[in-house]
Amino acid sequence: MKKIAVLTSGGDSQGMNSAIRAVVRTGLSNGFEMFGVRKGFKGLMNNDFIKLGSKEVSDILYRGGTFLQSARSEAFKTPEGQAKAIEHLKNKGIDYVVVIGGDGSYRGAQALQRQGIKTYGLPGTIDNDIPLTDYTIGFDTTLNVVTDAIGNLRDTMSSHERVSVIEAMGRNCGDIALQAGIASGVDAIIIPEVKADINKIAADLKAGFERGKSHSMVIVAEGAGKAEDIAKEIKTLSGLDTRPTVLGHIQRGGTPSVFDRVFTSRMGHEVIDLIKQDIVGVALGIESNKITYHTFDEIFATENKINDHLYQVFQDLI
Structure with a gap:
């Protein structure tokens, strides 16, 4: 049985719980064993895993924040910190890691991917500053x-x-x-x-x-x-x-909006489909209302820009 871990990292955003729920329940429906990591990459280094079933992600769809909690970790940026995290993942036999967070979280996921851990990213940040997605979670x-x-x-x-x-x-x-x-x-x-x-x-x-x-x-x-x-x-x-x-x-x-609940549910479902296809090292997003994915390298090579047309709309309306 394949094992999947999910974690939230960096600043929290409304809809993270909905994303966790979608990943976990879709994974369980496909026969995977699901785990949560408390407090992001810090928890990964501290071996802070919990097993997740359907009950553990009940009643979180409409809650803001992240029940797995989040933390920033300078130690994880070091080779020693990453080695410790990878050791814990291998000891538990975890095959895939889904990281929900922003730019820094994606860089952490990319670091794991380069060392043989199969990782995925979901854009969890209220700032909307992740390239190659029209919207971010929250x-x-x-x-x-x-x-x-x-x-x-x-x-x-x-x-x-x-x-x-x-x-x-x-x-x-x-x-x-x-x-x-x-x-x-x-x-x-x-x-x-x-x-x-x-x-x-x-x-x-x-x-x-x-x-x-x-x-x-x-x-x-x-x-x-x-x-x-x-x-x-x-x-x-x-x-x-x-x-x-x-x-x-x-x-x-605040409670996540309908858009954020549906958006995260779609992405959480899609990431399990990608795992089944063994498409790895990618981050998901939404473009023209379609759930899409790009490699971490593609995302970091793309500049995030403001919508110039939208700014002109504002200028014409004042």
Whole structure:
């Protein structure tokens, strides 16, 4: 009987539990023995495995976070750490490892693959910064969380005739800010992929208030600057009452959206099909609503870019 281990690594994202459930239950349906690894690559080095049956993954479909927990591990990046992890996998007779995480997690999976462990990646990150997939696990849910937060802030900003500068997550990728900004009808979007003209933004905001607007909303991706600094600059340039809000880790929480539940269920099912075909060393994603896969080498050789057309859509709508 083939044995499969699944782990979650790096920052958590809504839908990771749904992905674990899909991998485990599809694997069990195909006669595989399933294991979970607690706390990511750290757990792999510490021999922290648990056997997973259908019962162990019940009632997790709609829960955010990851019940296997996650951790970052500098030790795993070393040859000694990887050797320890591989020793534990071989001692348990585990044939395949499914890694759910972002860029760093994929690099860990690639390192195992190069040393003879058959690995697979599922894109678990809210940032949407993995190439060769239109969406990553948790991104859609995070867009809804951020959009709801902007709506709540708009109510209080209108009451006091203020400008709100909202800082969204995303590291060096502006997708959360861009898509949540479009969905929320904000007045300005500041992302790392496009150089911002803060003087023009301040002037446009001031002109809006002079036309009778009662509030304005600006969203900034964390990789493009801090909300506090940008709010101060806008206030200095425009004289408007400007307040910063950092949404922080609230963006990682909440029950996964329908899209994220279905998306992860499809990927979890597909990865077992790839295992049955012995197609190894690949990461899955979604492109034009089709579940696809690419080698880790292909993914790392591809630059992740912002959707220029979507940014132009925003520019034409403001």
